Amino acid sequence: MEKKYSNFDKLERERRRAAEMNDEELAQLLQQEWENNDFPELILPADDKEQLYADISSKIFDNEENNYLHSVHERKSLLWKMVKYAAILLMPLLAVASFYLYEKSNHGTEQMIVVQTDRGERITVTLPDGSEVYLNSASVLSYSSESFSEGKREVKFEGEAFFTVTSDPTHPFLVKTGEVNVNVIGTEFNVFSRKNVEDISVFLRKGTVEIHCEGVADVIKLKPSQKAIFDKQNKEIEIINTDNYDNDISWLNNELVFNNEPLEEVINKIEISYGVDFDTQNYSHFSKDRFTGTVPMDDLSKVIDIIEDVYEIKLTVKNKK
């Protein structure tokens, strides 16, 4: 009868043992197992073994070739670089000019107004109804001023923004972003929706919002302090209660707050908000390591110090955009 529940008991024993150890102690234990061959021997099927090697070698060896080609290419293209910088300098001017011309020339047809922030840039947009949208870096907001004047309050959006919507119960305010529509009455809320990130999240600070998600029949109603996270791939919504402050809106206070996030995502967010690129080689070995902490959004050298201290690495900025 001793065998009864043996696997479950074994799990419980292992859990207790692991809970009592910090990572350093656990590492020592595992190292002993590794060196003494203290684990059942399995056969990695030949097919898998070959496939895995093919994956590994294509990644590491091709990478090196690409890096090499890249550097040769870069040396040759000084002229191209100058053209590029000239274009970057002219871009804001072009954006303002085309926006102005667009508004002037487009009478009669629907006018879409597009406001786009670059990496490292943040601005406040005031909509025709008085609502304000504070756009974080690398985000796009678009709306039609004609629809607004007809009382149809609707904006399209991608990226990250904090909305303060003027209350008008007769004219609901709609935010369309990817697979999610947020229907608003009068309220303050944050939307995080980036193409390359798995989840879309909506954090409500005040008022009420309704959320429609593609592939989900139910309409979700958020209460203040609640946050809805929509998993784009599995079409699932999770609703979380917060204490009316969420990491999602830390950017409003000029802070980036990370809670157990992989370093590669942490670096990605830092790159977006400062508009810089780090050399990936500096941290690639730690990219899956989790980071918890707060860093400022207005002091890049301090951020670099923090990350360098924690991981004992050297971060180098490739180029400032």
Next chain:
Amino acid sequence: MKECIIDSDHKELISGLKKGSQNCFKLIYDMYANRLYSFVYNLTKSKEDSLDILQEVFERLWDNRKKISDEKSLESFLFVIGKNLFISAYRKRLSSQKYEDYTEYIDRQEEYKTASSAIEYDEFKKILNIALNSLPFRQRQIVWLSKYKGLKNSKIAETLNLSEQTVKNQLSLGLKTLRDVLGETYFLFFIISHLLIQ
């Protein structure tokens, strides 16, 4: 490309690797892949997870090849570069509710000595996911929060903005549907009835 020799103390092999010989890298892979796989599988109990970790470790080996000190053996170097991956994979499996379900399933299989042999953990996770995904959204959400996030009914009611009675009803409805869908599949039936008792 330079030929590579497997010598007894691996000196040639290591110096070849440090010089960037792809042949040496392949030889080292062939020497250690199987053993590393067995070691990692023992931590994760999942083939998919183990292969992911193996890939990462060998990529790190290549990226860090210049840091190998000659005195240290390849064996301990492989452990050092993969250490954090091993630990987090092991802790993740230990804290997983699905793995706990799996041990209960295995124990049950052994107890009854059923003719069919027990399935692997990877397969088990897949079947469990299919079963959960067949539920309507609200029920799936509640079953998920109750079972895999360990929330109490009252907490679920609060989180989802529902009454506690609704949560209770939806939970038992969801579990019943799961049972009907999976009626044939004996082991999942066990898990579901286990859920009902809770």
